Amino acid sequence: MSQATQDSVREDGVIASVSGPVVTARGLDARMNDVVYVGDEGLMGEVIEIEGDLTTIQVYEETSGVGPGEPVESTGEPLTVDLGPGMMDAIYDGVQRPLDVLESKMDSAFLDRGVDAPGIDLDEKWEFEPTVSEGDEVAPGDVVGSVPETVTIEHKVMVPPDFEGGEVVAVEEGEFSVTETVVELDNGEEITMHQEWPVRQARPAAEKKTPREPLVSGQRILDGLFPIAKGGTAAIPGPFGSGKTVTQHQLAKWADADIVVYVGCGERGNEMTEVIEDFPELDDPKTGNPLMARTCLIANTSNMPVAARESCIYTGITIAEYYRDMGYDVALMADSTSRWAEAMREISSRLEEMPGEEGYPAYLAARLSEFYERAGYFTTVNGEEGSVSVIGAVSPPGGDFSEPVTQNTLRIVKTFWALDADLAERRHFPAINWNESYSLYQEQLDPWFVENVEDDWADERQWAVDVLDEENELQEIVQLVGKDALPEDQQLTLEIARYLREAYLQQNAFHPTDTYCSPEKTYGILTAIHTFNDEAFKALEAGVPVEEIQAIEAAPRLNRIGVQEDWEAYIEDLKAEITEQLRELY
Numbered sequence: 001m002s003q004a005t006q007d008s009v010r011e012d013g014v015i016a017s018v019s020g021p022v023v024t025a026r027g028l029d030a031r032m033n034d035v036v037y038v039g040d041e042g043l044m045g046e047v048i049e050i051e052g053d054l055t056t057i058q059v060y061e062e063t064s065g066v067g068p069g070e071p072v073e074s075t076g077e078p079l080t081v082d083l084g085p086g087m088m089d090a091i092y093d094g095v096q097r098p099l100d101v102l103e104s105k106m107d108s109a110f111l112d113r114g115v116d117a118p119g120i121d122l123d124e125k126w127e128f129e130p131t132v133s134e135g136d137e138v139a140p141g142d143v144v145g146s147v148p149e150t151v152t153i154e155h156k157v158m159v160p161p162d163f164e165g166g167e168v169v170a171v172e173e174g175e176f177s178v179t180e181t182v183v184e185l186d187n188g189e190e191i192t193m194h195q196e197w198p199v200r201q202a203r204p205a206a207e208k209k210t211p212r213e214p215l216v217s218g219q220r221i222l223d224g225l226f227p228i229a230k231g232g233t234a235a236i237p238g239p240f241g242s243g244k245t246v247t248q249h250q251l252a253k254w255a256d257a258d259i260v261v262y263v264g265c266g267e268r269g270n271e272m273t274e275v276i277e278d279f280p281e282l283d284d285p286k287t288g289n290p291l292m293a294r295t296c297l298i299a300n301t302s303n304m305p306v307a308a309r310e311s312c313i314y315t316g317i318t319i320a321e322y323y324r325d326m327g328y329d330v331a332l333m334a335d336s337t338s339r340w341a342e343a344m345r346e347i348s349s350r351l352e353e354m355p356g357e358e359g360y361p362a363y364l365a366a367r368l369s370e371f372y373e374r375a376g377y378f379t380t381v382n383g384e385e386g387s388v389s390v391i392g393a394v395s396p397p398g399g400d401f402s403e404p405v406t407q408n409t410l411r412i413v414k415t416f417w418a419l420d421a422d423l424a425e426r427r428h429f430p431a432i433n434w435n436e437s438y439s440l441y442q443e444q445l446d447p448w449f450v451e452n453v454e455d456d457w458a459d460e461r462q463w464a465v466d467v468l469d470e471e472n473e474l475q476e477i478v479q480l481v482g483k484d485a486l487p488e489d490q491q492l493t494l495e496i497a498r499y500l501r502e503a504y505l506q507q508n509a510f511h512p513t514d515t516y517c518s519p520e521k522t523y524g525i526l527t528a529i530h531t532f533n534d535e536a537f538k539a540l541e542a543g544v545p546v547e548e549i550q551a552i553e554a555a556p557r558l559n560r561i562g563v564q565e566d567w568e569a570y571i572e573d574l575k576a577e578i579t580e581q582l583r584e585l586y
């Protein structure tokens, strides 16, 4: 954040009242959404209501000890983020203060108040390599050079979207800090490696397009049944302990995005600590480089004040858009959006606004959709293609999906991965309920899978879905009369469905091989089960009893495909074995 510029500070106001994170001030010359500094300590806050002489502010830092009469200053500027090299590999708090800088400034891991730190290091030198020369014409969004930001990410330096653009009259090359001018235009505009952007405003793009490529996650049930597109939106609702965090982490590690922005929004402090400790240890499975080299973490734990949950969401999406503008595919994970909604509810009730459903403010739906709408597959201002995919975890109290945050999210997102407490209890992981989940991207992504994986990708999936549907219906009968009362062909269908669940839908995030499953392998597992299905039904028709079919030695090997490194040979061998053993029975 970059509002610390004291020269822009405007006339003083005075605190009139303090109610938790909500402070009112009198005599403050400010506009809606201006950033203000509150109290003797200068705590950062944002104007959220103005009524006559009274300005209401939500404060992003703990307000205990702050009282009436203390000064309030407005910066006259909205909440902005600092954008530039150095954001990858960074860990920020909710208002983009780098945690390591805060720690060293305060000599403690416990964040103190009123400490200001720019989001990117203003002194660090970066190797700037220009891609334009004197005499070139550049427009807003155009790339003028690049910087090796991390081992993985080439940071493109762009003409800020709010510049006019023009002819390049001077270009530098070599080591510069982000505040030094590297390209100068004939109209006097000076381009640095630093941009600022107001977080509540989406960065401009040339065109939002229909996404046609999947964000491959390496998770079978997601890629296979409920895929999300690059530029798509997804929600993962689930009760405590059902696997939201594990799923988000799997996506952060494995999804084929160039950049990951991970927003830990008010989840329990220790969970966020886990992320902060875990992520820096992890390697990017695709490049072998540290995962953090393409990741930005925004960690707003539940012991930070509620208002900061809102800013961390907006900070995250703005950073994501900035990398999108460079032509990257960015995935943003927000864990959890419920904590953000609860913050809105708290602030709203302190403002004594008319409450909507379950006390949430009436604008809950609008805020959620504004956030998810910033996702998309875009043609950027400079003509590149880039995307922001947004995956939000939702934590409905008691796992009840009928509550307002889940319901409002459902209306917005196009992919819904419903986590299920019963499945988690039975240790079926990922505990994604295949009957309740859906993806509205399926049809538009099928051509990609057909072209890149296999012609009958969609048919195989449909076959699996049909078997699982049938199982679902049969289960009701089984509960009434028991499995043995079913005709043999239906018993066999249940057996096939069991393999679909155990070999295909289940996937162990903690197994070194099973943790990632390529779309090819995902398809391969399905065809192995399908082969078993076809051969088994042939045997049944030939008069072989279902117990004998179920008992063939090869069948349980289906459940071990996931953990096979050399799965292609394994599947080929297994199909042959299954066929042979079943045909021997008749």
Ligand code: ADP
Pocket: 238, 239, 240, 241, 242, 243, 244, 245, 246, 247, 424, 429, 430, 431, 507, 508, 509, 510
């Ligand atoms: P939540 O965030 O919903 O509270 P977690 O993501 O922390 O739940 O998951 C709870 C536990 O469930 C994990 O600690 C892990 O043991 C198990 N689990 C969840 N997903 C998986 C998975 N894909 N593979 C293996 N275990 C899983």
